[in-house]
Amino acid sequence: MIARLAIALLAGLLALGGCAERPAAPGAVTLVFKHAKIFGPSDPIPGLLREFERRHPGVTVKSEPLTWTSDEQHQFYVINLEGATPTFDVLMLDLIWVPEFAQAGWLLDLSPWVTTAELAPHFPAAAAAASWRGRVWGLPWNMNVGVLYYRTDLLAKYGLTPPRTWEALVAQAMQIRAGERDSKLDGVLWQGKQYEGLVVNTLEHLWASGTSLIDERDRVLPDPVRAARALTFMRELLDRGVSPSWVTAGDEELTRRAFGDGHAVFLRSWPYAMDLFEAPDSPVRGRVGIAPLPGHRDGAEGVGATGGFHLAVNRRTRHAEAAVALIRFLASDEGERALTAPAVALYPTRVALYQEPAAVRAHPFMPAFHDLALRGRPRPVTPYYLMLSTTVQPEFSAALVGVKTPERALADARRRLEYMVSHLR
Amino acid sequence: MTGRQRADRRAGIAFVAPAVVALAALALYPGLWVLWLSLQQRIPIFGISRFVGLEHFAFLVSDPRFWNAARVTVAFTVASVALELALGLIVALALWRQRAGRRVALSLLLLAWALPSVVTAKLFEWLYHPSAGLVNLLLGGRAFNWLGDPALALPALILADVWRTMPFVALLCYARLLTIPPEIYEAARVDGATRVAMLTSITLPLLRAILLVALLFRTLDALRAFDLMYVLTGGGPAGTTETLTVFAYRSLFQTLQLGFGSAISVAIFVVVMAIAAGYLRALRREGLTA
Numbered sequence: 001m002i003a004r005l006a007i008a009l010l011a012g013l014l015a016l017g018g019c020a021e022r023p024a025a026p027g028a029v030t031l032v033f034k035h036a037k038i039f040g041p042s043d044p045i046p047g048l049l050r051e052f053e054r055r056h057p058g059v060t061v062k063s064e065p066l067t068w069t070s071d072e073q074h075q076f077y078v079i080n081l082e083g084a085t086p087t088f089d090v091l092m093l094d095l096i097w098v099p100e101f102a103q104a105g106w107l108l109d110l111s112p113w114v115t116t117a118e119l120a121p122h123f124p125a126a127a128a129a130a131s132w133r134g135r136v137w138g139l140p141w142n143m144n145v146g147v148l149y150y151r152t153d154l155l156a157k158y159g160l161t162p163p164r165t166w167e168a169l170v171a172q173a174m175q176i177r178a179g180e181r182d183s184k185l186d187g188v189l190w191q192g193k194q195y196e197g198l199v200v201n202t203l204e205h206l207w208a209s210g211t212s213l214i215d216e217r218d219r220v221l222p223d224p225v226r227a228a229r230a231l232t233f234m235r236e237l238l239d240r241g242v243s244p245s246w247v248t249a250g251d252e253e254l255t256r257r258a259f260g261d262g263h264a265v266f267l268r269s270w271p272y273a274m275d276l277f278e279a280p281d282s283p284v285r286g287r288v289g290i291a292p293l294p295g296h297r298d299g300a301e302g303v304g305a306t307g308g309f310h311l312a313v314n315r316r317t318r319h320a321e322a323a324v325a326l327i328r329f330l331a332s333d334e335g336e337r338a339l340t341a342p343a344v345a346l347y348p349t350r351v352a353l354y355q356e357p358a359a360v361r362a363h364p365f366m367p368a369f370h371d372l373a374l375r376g377r378p379r380p381v382t383p384y385y386l387m388l389s390t391t392v393q394p395e396f397s398a399a400l401v402g403v404k405t406p407e408r409a410l411a412d413a414r415r416r417l418e419y420m421v422s423h424l425r
Numbered sequence: 426m427t428g429r430q431r432a433d434r435r436a437g438i439a440f441v442a443p444a445v446v447a448l449a450a451l452a453l454y455p456g457l458w459v460l461w462l463s464l465q466q467r468i469p470i471f472g473i474s475r476f477v478g479l480e481h482f483a484f485l486v487s488d489p490r491f492w493n494a495a496r497v498t499v500a501f502t503v504a505s506v507a508l509e510l511a512l513g514l515i516v517a518l519a520l521w522r523q524r525a526g527r528r529v530a531l532s533l534l535l536l537a538w539a540l541p542s543v544v545t546a547k548l549f550e551w552l553y554h555p556s557a558g559l560v561n562l563l564l565g566g567r568a569f570n571w572l573g574d575p576a577l578a579l580p581a582l583i584l585a586d587v588w589r590t591m592p593f594v595a596l597l598c599y600a601r602l603l604t605i606p607p608e609i610y611e612a613a614r615v616d617g618a619t620r621v622a623m624l625t626s627i628t629l630p631l632l633r634a635i636l637l638v639a640l641l642f643r644t645l646d647a648l649r650a651f652d653l654m655y656v657l658t659g660g661g662p663a664g665t666t667e668t669l670t671v672f673a674y675r676s677l678f679q680t681l682q683l684g685f686g687s688a689i690s691v692a693i694f695v696v697v698m699a700i701a702a703g704y705l706r707a708l709r710r711e712g713l714t715a
Contacts, residue, residue, distance in 0.1 A: 075678040082469055100681075104470040184556065192573070194661020246555035248662050249573030254554075263556070383470050387680040394490070398663035401575045416490075 029059045029319045031326055035092035036073055036309060037065040039272070040345035044338035052329050059322050061090075070094055070196070074386075081106035086316040089323040092141065095129040095310045095378070096385050102137040103383035108313040110136040113324045121333075125306040125376040126349040132381065138310035139331035140349035142339060145369070145376040146204055146304030149259060149267040149277070152289040154180070162291035164302075166208065166233065169266060169294050173242050176265050187242035188266035189255040192234075194397040197251055199389045200305045201268065202396050203379060205230040209299040214380050214388065220417045224410055226299070231399045231406035233296070238400065248401050260284055268293065270307070271369050275345040290368050292375070306376035308349065340366070347373070384421075391416050456694075462687035470681055481688035491689070493664055494672040500579065501668060502647040505586045509643055510636060512587065513594025518628070520595070521602045531599075534592035542589065546656035549585040553657075572658050575665045582653050582666055589653075590646070594639045601635040602628070634711050641704040648697050669693050 038045060049061045066073045074097060080087060081101065093101065101107045114136045119127040126140035150162055154176050163169035173187030191197030206212055209230040211223040221227050237243040247255070252269060259267035260276060262283045267273070277288045293302035311327040313320065329335050336348035340359035347369060353359055354370035379385060392413045399409035466477045485491045520530055540548070552559050553571035561569055571581040605628070613623050651670040654660055660667030660675070669689060677686030 071679065078678055078681060100470050104681075105472075193659060194663070195659040244555065245568070245570040246573050248570065249555075249578075249658065258556070384680075387682075390675050390679050393659075394661065394664035394667070397661045401573070401662040403575050403663040403665075 029322050031059060031061045031090055031319060031322055032088040033061055033063045033090040033092075033326070034066055034076075034088045035063065036070075037068045038346070039068060040275070040343065042341065042343035044341060044344050044346075048330060048335055048338055052326055055329075056322065056325065059326075061326060064088065077101070077106075081314065084316055086314065086318060089314055089317040089319055090326055091312055091314060092309045093138070093312055095126070095138070095140070095306075095308055096389075098129055098138045098310055098312065099132040099381055099383045100386065101312070102132045102135070106315055107137045108315045108317065108320060108323070110139070110313065110324065114139065114328070121351060122349040123306070123351060123373050123376065125373070125378045126308060126310075129306070129378045129381055130310055132383070138312040139327050140308065141311050141331050141336065142308045142346040143349045143373050144270045144272075144307035144347070145373045146200065146268060146293055146306075147271065147369070147372050148291045148293050148302075149269060149273065150289050150291060151262075151265050151284065151287055153287045154265055155289075162289065163294050165297045166205075166294045166302075167297045170237070170240070170242050173265050184263050186244045186258070186264040188237065188268070189243065189250065189259055189264045190247060190268040191251055191255060192238075192243075192247040192397075192400055193249050193251050194393050195251065196389055196393075198393060198396055198400075200307075200379065202231070202234065202392075203305050204268075204293055204303070205234055205296070207300065207377060208294065208296045208302045209233075210296075212380075213392070214382070218382075218421070220421070221410055221414050224407070224414070227410050228406045230296070230299075231396065231410065235400055235402065235406065248397070271347050271365075272345045274365050274369075275363070290365060290372070292372055303375055303377045304372055306373070306378050387420060388417065391420065459687045459690055459694075462684055463691045465684040467684040468682055477684070481685050482692070484685075485688060485692060490664065490667075490672065491669075491692075494667050494669045497579065497664075497666060498648060498650070498668045498670075501583060501586075501650055502644060504580075505583045505590075505647050505650075506640065506643045508583070508587045509591045509594050510640060512591045513639070514598055514632070514636070516591065516595040517598035517602060518624075520599050531596075534595055537589055538592040538596070540589070542652040543656055545585065545589050546653050549581075549588075549653075550657060553581055573662055575663050578658050578662060578666050582657060585653055585657070586647070586650065590643060594636075594643065597635050597639050598632055601632055605631055634708075637704070637708055637711060641701070641708065644704070645697055645701060648700065649693065 033049070035045065045063060049063055053060055066076055073094070077091065077093065077097070081104070098107075102109075116127075116131065116136065119130055119136065119140070122130075122140045123143055125145075126143055130136060130138045130140050148162065155162065155172070158172075158176055158179060160172050160175075163172055169188060177185055177187060190201050192201065203213060206227055209226045211221075211226040211230070214220055215222045238245055238247060252273075255264075255267060256269055256273045256276065258264055259269075260273075260282060274288070274290065276282065277284050279285065293304050295302040311330055313323040313327060317323050331349075333350060333352070336350045336353060337356070337359075338344070339346045339348045340353055340356065340362060342362040347363075347366070348354075351370065351374070354366045354373075360366050380388065382388070395404070395409040395413035395416075398404040398412075399406045404412070463481060464476060464478055465474065466480070467474045516534070520527060523530065537545075550572075551557070553561075555561065555568055555570055555573075558571075560571065561567055569577060571577050609627055610623060613627060618626070649670050650668050651674065654666045654668055654671055655674070658666045660671045670693065673686050673689040673693065676682045676689060680686075
């Protein structure tokens with residue numbers, strides 16, 4: 001009797017499992033598209049998918065948004081792609097994951113369809129992140145680049161122009177704060193919480209100091225002296241009160257809100273913030289300008305780190321042709337044009353769109369973002385980027401809050417990284 | 426065994442079977458799989474998959490990040506559970522003697538307990554906001570950097586956890602208090618006992634068992650604390666709020682070191698089981714479990 005019961009139960013479980021299989025009607029193709037929930041008042045995706053379906057009779061696209069936190073999207077993809085379940089065909093992914101997923105064998109190699117020439121109309125930093133080991137794994141879709149926001153009214157009042165170096169920025173911030181006598185006005189805000197944002201900010205300071213986290217020959221922190229100088233400078237921003245101490249817990253939104261409420265002269269952030277600063281009810285509307293990130297004196301020119309989402313195809317898909325057609329459509333000139341519509345707070349990766357009159361009318365700052373995005377630099381393009389990032393996060397944070405000296409934090413970061421890299425055989 | 430007994434026995438087994446099958450499928454199988462993974466070096470992105478035995482555990486023993494996470498976990502657990510029990514007990518006693526507004530007080534307590542922890546975390550993000558936060562405002566406009574100062578971040582998280590889970594302890598104790606017959610206190614009063622004596626000789630001893638149950642639940646939960654630190658500090662600053670579960674999550678899902686991450690999970694499991702076993706023994710002495 002027990003045996004019979006167990007068999008009945010098992011049969012039930014199997015039947016349940018069977019239900020999960022998608023029915024494949026002959027001729028009809030259903031693509032499942034997993035993507036990040038689109039932030040902002042207007043979502044261009046549904047319209048684009050309907051247009052794609054209209055042009056590809058017999059193909060329907062089911063769009064399934066994921067939660068908006070990057071960590072959770074990554075977790076979802078890791079579990080489902082490693083589990084080798086073909087429950088989705090097309091995915092939108094943070095560009096720092098492209099080499100990682102490609103190396104893991106989870107993405108379809110797009111090289112038979114997409115030549116590197118097809119990537120040329122995209123910003124170089126975005127295109128660089130789409131290929132790995134000479135093959136194409138993703139198509140760039142939207143662009144992000146680190147920029148410096150400043151208060152045009154405050155700088156004009158003191159006869160200043162946007163600073164070219166961090167040292168000049170510090171001097172300007174101190175001058176304006178001394179003149180304004182407003183205890184609520186901070187100098188410069190940036191992202192110093194222990195998370196990916198801190199790594200991005202530190203990378204930008206490392207680059208502006210003429211060094212990097214990892215060089216072309218995969219050497220970790222190749223110039224510890226310059227790196228220590230960069231970290232020391234970041235720490236001094238806090239020590240000298242140019243940045244408020246809470247920057248050590250600040251992420252994009254916390255710092256964006258403080259600047260948006262008029263509580264800072266400068267802010268390092270991404271382009272999406274501009275649409276919010278220019279919103280009708282924004283206290284700083286019409287008083288915000290953008291400039292390239294400053295460099296460091298006796299270092300290098302400032303350059304913003306790039307980010308954004310790419311589109312890729314699950315290697316386990318049963319409909320490779322249709323899936324590739326979908327991402328090529330979404331990343332086409334027409335597909336990315338939808339990102340320039342009014343009320344969409346996403347910026348395309350296609351360079352030409354930044355000069356389109358309609359786009360510029362909807363987003364007057366697009367030409368300025370164009371120049372910054374063109375010079376933008378990708379974070380290290382390597383499959384172990386996340387390992388790199390999560391390993392250095394606590395160390396950089398320790399240097400910022402003064403738990404370790406910058407030299408010590410860098411030495412510890414380096415030791416851990418070298419240990420890990422050596423174990424990746 | 427009579428035929429009737431045998432039939433009862435078979436029926437009993439049949440009734441238990443679904444639970445056993447479900448447990449085996451949902452807990453035992455994944456658990457064993459994690460144990461098996463922890464003995465391997467498995468990093469799918471590099472195609473690495475080999476048996477390494479206890480190597481990960483040997484590395485963990487000498488890993489400062491692991492020991493830091495262990496220290497943070499223990500500090501968080503001891504402080505938050507102690508505060509929750511003490512405050513929960515006080516709140517329960519206050520509620521018990523309260524005449525008016527008891528229903529409102531109970532609803533407010535339940536609200537804190539019923540909020541999803543990510544919502545609680547977001548709430549505290551605003552309470553702790555350095556310039557606009559209520560906490561700093563109440564402290565006279567001081568600019569405490571609650572979540573960004575290595576000395577304040579862990580206490581700030583402990584306070585948030587206490588706010589969230591103290592009601593659980595309070596409600597458990599309150600429910601037990603309601604079942605104490607008032608005659609006991611009348612008798613004590615006739616014997617001339619003071620209020621303090623009634624508290625220490627009657628109320629607290631009667632609450633002992635339920636407090637132990639609360640202690641068990643809260644300790645096991647606190648040892649696995651994850652969401653508050655994950656949302657509020659990301660384990661920072663300088664790793665001062667990185668618990669073992671956050672460390673395991675980072676290794677498993679962010680850096681995809683499936684073997685190494687599983688080893689951390691196994692370490693957490695062993696600690697939790699050891700403590701649970703200790704508590705269960707204590708409970709058995711109290712005669713609460715068979």
